[in-house]
Amino acid sequence: MECITESDLIRWSEALAAIARSGLGFTESLYEQERYEEVLAVAADMRVAAGRGTLDPSALVQEWMKGAGDGALGYVTPKVAVGAVVGNDDGEILLIQRADSGVWLYPTGWADIGYSPAEVAVKEVGEETGIIAEVESFVAVFDGLRRGFSAVPLYSLIFKLRPVGGSLARHPLECLDVGWFDRDSLPDPLAGAGNWVDIAFQAIDAEAPIPYFDPPRSDVWIPEGEPLPPADRRRVTGHTEEQTHG
Numbered sequence: 001m002e003c004i005t006e007s008d009l010i011r012w013s014e015a016l017a018a019i020a021r022s023g024l025g026f027t028e029s030l031y032e033q034e035r036y037e038e039v040l041a042v043a044a045d046m047r048v049a050a051g052r053g054t055l056d057p058s059a060l061v062q063e064w065m066k067g068a069g070d071g072a073l074g075y076v077t078p079k080v081a082v083g084a085v086v087g088n089d090d091g092e093i094l095l096i097q098r099a100d101s102g103v104w105l106y107p108t109g110w111a112d113i114g115y116s117p118a119e120v121a122v123k124e125v126g127e128e129t130g131i132i133a134e135v136e137s138f139v140a141v142f143d144g145l146r147r148g149f150s151a152v153p154l155y156s157l158i159f160k161l162r163p164v165g166g167s168l169a170r171h172p173l174e175c176l177d178v179g180w181f182d183r184d185s186l187p188d189p190l191a192g193a194g195n196w197v198d199i200a201f202q203a204i205d206a207e208a209p210i211p212y213f214d215p216p217r218s219d220v221w222i223p224e225g226e227p228l229p230p231a232d233r234r235r236v237t238g239h240t241e242e243q244t245h246g
Contacts, residue, residue: 003223004223005223006050006051007145007148008223009046009047009049009050010047010050010145010151011145011146012043012046012221013043013044013046013047013050014043014047014145014152014153015153016039016040016042016043016046017039017040017043017044017047017064017076018076018077018153019039019076020036020037020039020040020043020064021036021040021064021065021067021068021074021076022074022075022076023036023039024036024037024068024074025068025069025070025071025072025073025074025075026071026074026075037061040061040064040065041057041061043064044057044058044060044061044064045057047060048060076153077153078143078144078153078154078155079110079111079152079153079154079155080110080111080117080154080155080156080157081108081109081110081111081144081154081155081156081157082108082109082110082111082117082120082121082124082156082157082158082159083105083106083107083108083121083124083156083157083158083159084106084107084108084121084122084124084125084133084158084159084161085106085139085158085159085160085161085200085203085204086106086107086125086129086131086133086160086161086162086163087160087162087201087203087204088162088163088180090180090182091182091183091201091204091205092180092181092182093106093180093181093182093183093200093201093204094106094107094125094129094131094163094178094179094180095178095179095180095181095186095187096128096129096170096171096174096175096177096178097175097176097177097178097187098174098175098176098191099173099174099175099176100174101191102176102189103189103190103191104186104187104188104189104190104191105190105191105192106158106196106200107121107124107125107128107129108124108156109123109124109127109128111157117157117159118135118159121135121159121161122134122135122161125161126166127171127174128170128171128174128175128178129166129168129169129170129171129175129178130166130167130168130169130170130178131163131165131166131167131168132163132164132165132166133161133162133163133164133166134161134162134164135159135160135161136159136160136161136162137159137160137203137208137209137211138157138158138159138160138211139158139159139160139199139200139203139209139211139212140156140157140158140196140199140211140212140213141155141156141157141158141211141212141213141214142155142156142158142195142196142214143155143214144156146214147192147195147214149191149192149195158196158199158200160203160204160209168180183197183201199212
């Protein structure tokens with residue numbers, strides 16, 4: 001069995017917290033409410049044990065409780081982010097330098113209510129880079145906790161877009177810089193390159209890229225060790241898996 005890692009503890013604690021908050025949203029039993037609150041306390045202790053940040057267990061429980069609701073509205077699910085792989089005729093990818101961290105990444109943002117995921121991708125590209133783009137295909141869906149690039153439950157939906165107008169103009173608040181880059185001249189620091197660079201350039205080079213998703217595990221809750229490594233990604237279609245190596 002793999003050694004238990006920080007990523008494992010974070011994934012388990014977030015799962016327990018989600019189960020407990022969802023349970024609080026559906027039960028009217030005082031006894032069950034108390035049990036769910038105890039589960040939240042255990043989940044908070046696990047999250048603190050992971051060692052990421054300076055979290056206080058009681059403060060974390062209070063923060064989680066703010067997201068508890070009644071019925072379906074209280075059922076806790078992962079957040080959804082939407083990203084855009086935009087490639088030009090020269091095979092270059094459109095990247096932004098994020099103002100909050102200084103790292104370079106493709107345009108991305110939280111899914112907005114009232115927009116479809118593809119519409120969010122178009123909006124994010126326009127707002128963050130000044131480029132007008134059209135969606136061509138779906139590229140990938142990533143599990144942020146499993147791949148280790150998010151400390152909160154997160155699914156990231158990635159679309160392929162092509163530029164049809166506009167000019168480079170960074171968002172004054174969200175971006176420090178923006179530009180087109182070929183694979184041999186990617187900027188530094190690059191966010192989570194092992195998670196997406198191969199898949200992004202495969203999408204840019206292909207007319208109809210095969211969508212990627214993290215393959216199902218035989219047992220979801222056993223320790224995984226480190227997050228999925230770049231050299232062991234699997235492109236999954238139907239019932240077959242093809243190893244890809246970057």
